[in-house]
Amino acid sequence: MKKRTRPPILLIHGGCGSTPPTASQLKTIEAALDRGETLLQKGTSALDAVEAAVVVLEKSGRFNAGKGSKRQMDGIARMDASVMNGRDLSAGAVAAMEGILTPVRAARLVMERTPHLLLVGQSAERLSRLFHLPPLPPSLAAPKPPPHDLSFGKWEPLFRKLQGKRDDEAAELGTVGAVARDKEGNVAAATSTGGIRMMLPGRVGDSPLIGAGTYADNLAGAVSMTGLGEAIIRAGLAKEITLAMEGGDSPEAAGSSALIRMRRRIGGEAGAIILSAEGDFALLHTTDSMPGGYRAGRRRKTAGRFQKVMED
Ligand code: ASP
Numbered sequence: 001m002k003k004r005t006r007p008p009i010l011l012i013h014g015g016c017g018s019t020p021p022t023a024s025q026l027k028t029i030e031a032a033l034d035r036g037e038t039l040l041q042k043g044t045s046a047l048d049a050v051e052a053a054v055v056v057l058e059k060s061g062r063f064n065a066g067k068g069s070k071r072q073m074d075g076i077a078r079m080d081a082s083v084m085n086g087r088d089l090s091a092g093a094v095a096a097m098e099g100i101l102t103p104v105r106a107a108r109l110v111m112e113r114t115p116h117l118l119l120v121g122q123s124a125e126r127l128s129r130l131f132h133l134p135p136l137p138p139s140l141a142a143p144k145p146p147p148h149d150l151s152f153g154k155w156e157p158l159f160r161k162l163q164g165k166r167d168d169e170a171a172e173l174g175t176v177g178a179v180a181r182d183k184e185g186n187v188a189a190a191t192s193t194g195g196i197r198m199m200l201p202g203r204v205g206d207s208p209l210i211g212a213g214t215y216a217d218n219l220a221g222a223v224s225m226t227g228l229g230e231a232i233i234r235a236g237l238a239k240e241i242t243l244a245m246e247g248g249d250s251p252e253a254a255g256s257s258a259l260i261r262m263r264r265r266i267g268g269e270a271g272a273i274i275l276s277a278e279g280d281f282a283l284l285h286t287t288d289s290m291p292g293g294y295r296a297g298r299r300r301k302t303a304g305r306f307q308k309v310m311e312d
Helices: 023-042 044-061 103-115 119-130 157-160 229-235 237-244 252-267
Strands: 009-013 079-087 092-097 118-120 178-182 187-193 216-218 219-229 270-276 281-285 292-296 297-304
Touching: 009 023, 009 044, 009 119, 023 044, 023 178, 023 292, 023 297, 044 079, 044 178, 044 187, 044 219, 079 103, 079 216, 092 119, 092 157, 103 118, 103 119, 103 187, 118 119, 119 187, 157 237, 178 216, 178 270, 187 216, 187 219, 216 237, 219 237, 229 237, 229 252, 237 252, 237 270, 252 270, 252 281, 281 292
Parallel strands: 092 118
Antiparallel strands: 009 178, 009 292, 079 092, 079 187, 178 187, 216 219, 219 270, 270 281, 292 297
16 A cells, blocks of 8 residues: 655654643753654654654653653652554563663663563663663662551552642653654654652553553554553553554544543543554643644644543
């Protein structure tokens, strides 16, 4: 099947939530878009472009990924990330990994240097060190004294007590993700996160799970999710959205019906950047804000919010 010629396309999100982004977060998104777009224009693959864009966001410390990752309730930051190549459906992911600055690169290593798809914890960290991925700065890698007593029986009342309260540490930082379509028409997706507020140690969300937080298939399109991982996993959102596009839905139709269905059946808030195999795209969120942006030839935008999906 001959693909329509389109300029390369890159979409980025910086997490969904209720607070608008800061000027420096928007500037970082611009920098990530610049990086990815430059590569795509040179003819680099969509996979390389999404990885490079996410690395800019991870290294910035301005998002809840890499350097800016939230800490779990025992005071340790454990990170999740994944990448997927729509050309051959190859994918790689890491989960609950400590101490590495660029988890998305670790996910790519799992994909290309191991026979596996997902590595967790120390194994993911060991692989990253073997390939000389940069560590987190020591002050960020060191555990902070646990702010909460997590001994058996204590955490359930604690959750109830903290529910609904604002978590000042990194409350305004969001997960990051990118999707792209290169000059050859190949699509790819990448997502990276430090998780959500109030996580028990070892909690893993949707971001490293292929089909939940990330999906890419040249026959359908590419998706990176943000939002409440527990809801996104149960709804299988990234795969659901790509399947709907494969069936002929536009990115906007596929994304909004999946997000509305999740809210009705499960609850929770989420956002998605969605790119079809043909190069149509949408940036959707159920929350008030989702910083992000896109570059698609002359169509270019960076903003704190895009299209809010509402139930009828
Ligand atoms: N989806 C991420 C998680 O559940 C968090 C987020 O996107 O804000 O780990």
